[in-house]
Amino acid sequence: MENIIIGKNEYRGKTTQIPYQAADRFRHMYMVGKTGVGKSTVFQNMALQDIINNNGICFIDPHGESIDWLLARIPKNRLEDVILFDPSDTEHPLGLNLLEAKDPREQDFLVAECIEIFYQLFDPERTGMIGPQFEHWLRNAAMTVMAGPEGGSIIEISKLFMDRRFELSKRKYLKEPMVLEFWTKQMARTSDFHKSEMLNYFVSKFGHFMNNTIMRNILGQHHSSFNFEQVLAHDKILLVNLSKGKIGDLNARMLGMIVIAKLEAAILKRAFLEPGKRLPFYLYVDEFQNLITDSFLSMLSESRKYALGIHLTNQYFAQLPQKLQDAIIGNVGTILGFEVGVDDAERLAREFEPFSKESFLNLPRFNFLIKLMIGGKTSRAFSGVSLPPLSSAVPAQAGKITTLCSLAYGSPKPLVEEQIKRYLR
Ligand SMILES: Nc1ncnc2c1ncn2[C@@H]1O[C@H](COP(=O)(O)OP(=O)(O)OP(=O)(O)O)[C@@H](O)[C@H]1O
Numbered sequence: 001m002e003n004i005i006i007g008k009n010e011y012r013g014k015t016t017q018i019p020y021q022a023a024d025r026f027r028h029m030y031m032v033g034k035t036g037v038g039k040s041t042v043f044q045n046m047a048l049q050d051i052i053n054n055n056g057i058c059f060i061d062p063h064g065e066s067i068d069w070l071l072a073r074i075p076k077n078r079l080e081d082v083i084l085f086d087p088s089d090t091e092h093p094l095g096l097n098l099l100e101a102k103d104p105r106e107q108d109f110l111v112a113e114c115i116e117i118f119y120q121l122f123d124p125e126r127t128g129m130i131g132p133q134f135e136h137w138l139r140n141a142a143m144t145v146m147a148g149p150e151g152g153s154i155i156e157i158s159k160l161f162m163d164r165r166f167e168l169s170k171r172k173y174l175k176e177p178m179v180l181e182f183w184t185k186q187m188a189r190t191s192d193f194h195k196s197e198m199l200n201y202f203v204s205k206f207g208h209f210m211n212n213t214i215m216r217n218i219l220g221q222h223h224s225s226f227n228f229e230q231v232l233a234h235d236k237i238l239l240v241n242l243s244k245g246k247i248g249d250l251n252a253r254m255l256g257m258i259v260i261a262k263l264e265a266a267i268l269k270r271a272f273l274e275p276g277k278r279l280p281f282y283l284y285v286d287e288f289q290n291l292i293t294d295s296f297l298s299m300l301s302e303s304r305k306y307a308l309g310i311h312l313t314n315q316y317f318a319q320l321p322q323k324l325q326d327a328i329i330g331n332v333g334t335i336l337g338f339e340v341g342v343d344d345a346e347r348l349a350r351e352f353e354p355f356s357k358e359s360f361l362n363l364p365r366f367n368f369l370i371k372l373m374i375g376g377k378t379s380r381a382f383s384g385v386s387l388p389p390l391s392s393a394v395p396a397q398a399g400k401i402t403t404l405c406s407l408a409y410g411s412p413k414p415l416v417e418e419q420i421k422r423y424l425r
């Protein structure tokens with residue numbers, strides 16, 4: 001397992017590289033800094049080194065620029081490992097089914113994630129907009145939709161409450177007594193008025209994704225176009241382009257959280273692999289603050305044993321929920337700070353002795369302070385300079401990979417739409 005280079009350190013006229021050792025990376029990295037200081041570039045350079053070193057990575061990019069940059073630089077011998085997930089490729093939509101599970105354990109995990117994602121999207125502060133009752137209905141409905149050899153997706157959930165034939169066709173596959181009882185006892189006793197009230201609520205949440213063609217064509221396919229366990233097992237290069245300008249903020253967040261949930265589900269299965277067989281995998285999430293669920297936070301503390309190295313960045317630390325700030329300070333082995341605003345400077349300086357608040361306020365562009373995990377221990381803080389964008393673009397390569405991926409992983413839009421129409425009929 002090769003080290004990669006984060007940046008350079010200049011000390012008393014001598015320049016040395018700042019290496020990041022593989023084993024230390026499973027303790028994760030957090031990076032913060034104002035716009036334009038070079039955060040995305042640091043991740044791009046690190047991810048490119050991982051790719052060159054034949055490691056598996058997933059890069060989640062809210063703008064798409066980092067993905068375009070990487071696509072243009074993928075070395076020849078790794079071209080076939082690239083899986084590009086770009087929702088704006090509407091002619092060949094890839095499938096991403098949150099509710100596709102291979103075993104009961106995975107099913108439970110994904111249903112819990114589904115609920116968590118809805119909270120994050122519609123009621124992050126838990127004000128009661130999504131209450132225990134919606135949660136209860138959603139849990140049972142999701143379990144029911146998944147039942148049977150055909151499986152199902154979240155866009156069929158509303159249909160369960162509208163189409164009795166569909167409900168019965170799914171119920172016959174249910175084994176879980178609690179879910180069965182939900183239908184035979186609870187639903188049987190629920191008044192039509194209450195049902196339609198709840199249905200409205202479901203439609204108002206799911207409608208957003210069902211009525212958007214791009215989202216429906218991605219989320220509604222029963223079979224995801226790529227398998228996250230294979231991504232991990234074969235060192236794939238999963239590039240997720242969530243350019244908000246193209247699909248909208250809520251949709252981008254939904255897809256980002258589903259990708260992370262599916263990746264987590266696959267990572268958790270590694271518990272059954274011998275430790276030696278868990279290949280290192282590196283996850284990069286740029287502007288991660290909108291994609292965080294509770295289970296993702298627990299990954300920060302647990303994923304060490306799964307050989308997953310997580311890299312997170314955003315612009316403002318102090319704006320993250322307190323719980324998230326604590327999880328980062330408590331669990332992340334390597335913290336890198338570029339120039340930040342006053343609040344963040346104060347907060348970070350507490351962790352970065354002997355540096356002061358002013359040190360953070362006065363950092364020139366591309367310069368940072370870092371506490372680096374070295375051999376399992378976090379170092380004292382020291383300064384560094386980031387690397388300029390590595391290597392140059394191979395002309396026309398990005399376009400070629402995009403076309404290849406859309407043919408290899410996407411399905412023609414008319415076929416997808418026909419299939420989904422059938423599921424919803
Ligand atoms: N070390 C460096 N040397 C020279 N140029 C750099 C360096 N790091 C980044 N750049 C350039 O600076 C610009 C801004 O970098 P980048 O996009 O990485 O910033 P950012 O912190 O991610 O900003 P934002 O928060 O707005 O996304 C880019 O054009 C990038 O190529």
Ligand SMILES: [Mg+2]
Nearest residue numbers: 039040041286
């Ligand atoms: Mg950036």
